[in-house]
Amino acid sequence: MEPKQFKKVVILTGAGISAESGIPTFRDSGGLWENEPVEVVATPEGFVKHPERVIDFYNKRRQDALRCEPNAAHYALVKLEEKFGDNFLLITQNVDDLHQRAGSKRVLPMHGELLKVRCLGAAEHVIECKENQPEECPVCKAKMRPHIVWFGEIPFEMDRIYGELTSCDLFAYIGTSGAVYPAAGFRQVAKQAGAHVVCLNLEEISGGYTDEFIKGKAGEIVPKWVQTL
Numbered sequence: 395m396e397p398k399q400f401k402k403v404v405i406l407t408g409a410g411i412s413a414e415s416g417i418p419t420f421r422d423s424g425g426l427w428e429n430e431p432v433e434v435v436a437t438p439e440g441f442v443k444h445p446e447r448v449i450d451f452y453n454k455r456r457q458d459a460l461r462c463e464p465n466a467a468h469y470a471l472v473k474l475e476e477k478f479g480d481n482f483l484l485i486t487q488n489v490d491d492l493h494q495r496a497g498s499k500r501v502l503p504m505h506g507e508l509l510k511v512r513c514l515g516a517a518e519h520v521i522e523c524k525e526n527q528p529e530e531c532p533v534c535k536a537k538m539r540p541h542i543v544w545f546g547e548i549p550f551e552m553d554r555i556y557g558e559l560t561s562c563d564l565f566a567y568i569g570t571s572g573a574v575y576p577a578a579g580f581r582q583v584a585k586q587a588g589a590h591v592v593c594l595n596l597e598e599i600s601g602g603y604t605d606e607f608i609k610g611k612a613g614e615i616v617p618k619w620v621q622t623l
């Protein structure tokens with residue numbers, strides 16, 4: 395079969411791409427939300443009511459993520475970026491830094507970044523945070539919060555994302571359950587704008603707007619798929 399020719403590629407990744415690196419997904423059995431109520435650790439209201447519990451939760455997530463390494467799927471996406479250059483964007487719902495550590499440059503972490511914290515002062519200073527969240531902002535002394543998009547908050551750079559989705563000709567979503575909006579709707583936006591849409595996952599995601607489904611573990615199927623492009 396002739397390799398397919400695409401001009402502009404947008405990828406969306408979810409927790410499934412980091413599962414083989416040892417970071418639990420949110421919804422699969424054994425997922426990290428089983429022990430912590432979503433309302434507490436992933437909403438602004440939860441942070442107001444239980445700040446220490448929330449800070450402790452993200453401190454632990456940081457320590458876990460720092461112990462993990464990127465896997466073959468993360469590295470394969472670096473190769474894909476090298477091929478497409480500026481005509482490539484990797485949107486991730488993941489807050490770990492495994493794409494960046496693998497070497498991806500054009501990454502848009504739409505749900506924030508575990509290894510950053512943001513102050514609650516008017517300037518919203520964002521600073522790097524390797525392990526435990528600092529008590530106060532080193533710039534303005536305001537209190538700090540994880541630099542994570544919680545339920546009820548708007549993900550980062552949505553205008554740019556929709557611009558990219560409607561101008562790509564290949565959109566692939568990898569290791570994401572399609573349960574969390576707005577990311578769950580990206581395939582529909584890309585498909586309706588004319589892109590070829592591919593799903594790579596352990597299980598087929600219902601809801602349509604997908605031309606091709608590739609079943610398997612991300613670490614195995616993503617490198618093979620990238621080779622076909």
Ligand code: NAD
Pocket residue numbers: 407408409410411412413414417418419420421422425487488489490505568569570571572573574594595596597610611612613
């Ligand atoms: P999700 O837990 O809802 O879904 C995970 C998906 O990955 C499922 O469809 C599952 O079938 C698939 N999957 C599991 N293991 C896989 C593997 N080895 N190979 C391929 N697919 C595999 O996660 P989601 O869709 O990303 O959405 C929920 C939220 O979870 C997001 O907001 C994200 O920020 C957050 N999250 C992030 C991390 C992280 O940063 N690594 C971890 C957990 C959750």
